[in-house]
Amino acid sequence: GAGVSQSPSNKVTEKGKDVELRCDPISGHTALYWYRQSLGQGLEFLIYFQGNSAPDKSGLPSDRFSAERTGGSVSTLTIQRTQQEDSAVYLCASSLNGDAYEQYFGPGTRLTVT
Amino acid sequence: GNSVTQMEGPVTLSEEAFLTINCTYTATGYPSLFWYVQYPGEGLQLLLKATKADDKGSNKGFEATYRKETTSFHLEKGSVQVSDSAVYFCALRPPHDYKLSFGAGTTVTVRA
Numbered sequence: 296g297a298g299v300s301q302s303p304s305n306k307v308t309e310k311g312k313d314v315e316l317r318c319d320p321i322s323g324h325t326a327l328y329w330y331r332q333s334l335g336q337g338l339e340f341l342i343y344f345q346g347n348s349a350p351d352k353s354g355l356p357s358d359r360f361s362a363e364r365t366g367g368s369v370s371t372l373t374i375q376r377t378q379q380e381d382s383a384v385y386l387c388a389s390s391l392n393g394d395a396y397e398q399y400f401g402p403g404t405r406l407t408v409t
Numbered sequence: 410g411n412s413v414t415q416m417e418g419p420v421t422l423s424e425e426a427f428l429t430i431n432c433t434y435t436a437t438g439y440p441s442l443f444w445y446v447q448y449p450g451e452g453l454q455l456l457l458k459a460t461k462a463d464d465k466g467s468n469k470g471f472e473a474t475y476r477k478e479t480t481s482f483h484l485e486k487g488s489v490q491v492s493d494s495a496v497y498f499c500a501l502r503p504p505h506d507y508k509l510s511f512g513a514g515t516t517v518t519v520r521a
Contacts, residue, residue, distance in 0.1 A: 298452075299452075326507065328507070328508075328509075330509075337511055337512070337513045337514065338498065338500075338509075338511035338514070340508045340509065340510075343507055343508065345507075351507075351508075354508075386452065386453065388453075390507075393507045397455055397458075398455075398509065399455075400445075400452045400453035400454070401452050402451060402452040403452055
């Protein structure tokens with residue numbers, strides 16, 4: 296079956312602009328995660344959605360970052376007023392459920408802020 | 410807090426050489442341990458995992474044993490191939506949690 300898909304695969308934006316990154320999880324997976332992979336910080340957890348529960352936003356680095364998940368499926372990560380330090384690869388993952396299940400990762404969106 | 414430390418790369422090997430990538434962790438309780446691999450241009454894939462002490466995870470000729478006494482989960486392969494060239498990440502997930510904590514990644518290049 297189809298894996299996790301993300302769009303766009305690459306995004307170049309000017310400092311100060313807003314960007315939206317999209318994630319389509321594997322069908323039937325109730326848990327969805329966003330991670331960020333950057334040169335200075337490695338792979339960091341950003342946010343977690345599980346079913347209809349309130350998301351765990353504890354990894355979001357600032358209030359310029361937000362995410363939503365509509366209808367328990369597609370998720371959008373929004374970064375407002377982008378800064379150069381936001382340049383990174385943003386990875387989405389989904390799993391059948393929460394903690395005990397394997398997380399399947401998408402190919403990522405490479406964001407470059409100029 | 411939880412953290413993972415893995416050996417820095419890059420690592421360059423000849424085909425059929427033995428590969429070891431060291432990984433140690435800090436965590437409370439008994440976390441689950443993972444090795445993920447990222448091939449060029451692709452997303453992260455789970456390579457192997459172990460969920461309790463002394464478990465051995467294995468896949469594609471790779472092995473890693475969960476050592477509680479040394480808080481380690483070293484990755485090994487006896488004879489690497491060019492196709493094993495990738496970035497390898499060690500990761501942990503605490504008990505009853507969903508967040509993965511990753512090491513910095515080790516870039517491995519295998520030459521023919």
